[in-house]
Amino acid sequence: MTYVVYGASGSGSMPVEAALTLMKQPFSVVEAVTWEGDAERDKVAVVNPMRQIPALVTPEGDTITESAAILLWLTERHPEARLAPPPGDPIRGQFLRWMTFIPAAIYSMYWVRDVPSRLVGDDGPAQTVLLQRTAARIAECWGVMESQLEPGRFLLGAEPTVLDLYVTVASRWTPRRRRFAEVAPRMAEVVRRVDALPELADFWAARWPFAAGEDR
Template sequence: MSFTVYGAAGSGSVPIEAALTLMGRPYRVIEAPTWEGEAQRDKVAGANPMRQIPALVTPEGETITESAAILIWLTERFPDARLAPAPGDPRRGQFLRWMSFIPASIYSMYWIRDEPGRLVGDDAEAQAQITARTADRISHCWSVMESQLTPGRFLLGDDLTVLDLYVAVVSRWRPLRPRFHAVAPRMGEVVRRVDALPQLQDFWARRFPFRGVYADPA
């Protein structure tokens, strides 16, 4: 039996799909780019009453929403994949800290940033201010995270975790990788390493290829 992921290319479902790929667990994706309108949001409504992606349906029929919760749950369901510090590991507290920080402080900005009219209507000047200020806020949060981490090969040391997958995807979103590298250069080295993982090359090409504005600066 396989998992079902409600998601979309380039979206918050991508780190979940990447984790399942590395874990060797079968899954299918119900493609639902909810930002494209009501028809796409309706696809998700049965799994998530917020009509948002990602959502995960387990082989047992349980539905889990919220990207960080899904990622943490998967590492607990499949501990042999070693994609998270185990309970009792000295790195566990920082793992949970940053897995919570990303959706609370960064990911949450995109509900406003992607459609600023939700808050200010058709006021073009106000929308432009929201776009600029959310970019500043996102960049500031990355810089704070950078200041609190001492990466090794990966963010929490020499072992890959779902935190690395999470940051590798979210850092591709606007204000895009060039600004991310400017404010978080050591984390930038890590995400480039994640981008280059041989076991994910075909996956990245399908689900979040670097091209156009998403191209990572050399």
């Protein structure tokens, strides 16, 4: 009874893999670095016609795509891991709010950033402006989230949820941790705690270690 994750180091599969690790569920990874070209995207086409990662194949053979959907489904499948507030919990609404805010407002920017020519062709100056403005938009969205939260030890209280995993991963993407800490200093404290969770130490080291000089 093993899950199969289609993903890549540093990608949106990281919170899914981290969640499975905390849930103590066996999984394997089909490495597909989709931003490196069609050959890599073709690896995912067998399970996701959008040729995007992450994709999760369940032990029953079903395929689930979209990182937020995968994370939410896993918390329902494995409630014993306590990585989401249950239905009826007072913080459930805010949990769902931010779990959908991240892909809608932030994650979506990277489809544009990965291949700027999708929107502006081969116009170099236009691509530069696009990259600058999307980075600014991402930072703005993190600032909005920061202004609406009152983190405890973790984003929604004393215990971690998959939301913490999602933010911890996405905060390492452009404009990266230094800018993230500037616009979301309290959230930055939380993601550093997630970085340091003993239960994830081996996972981070194996799948996405910090590069020399990378902001934390």
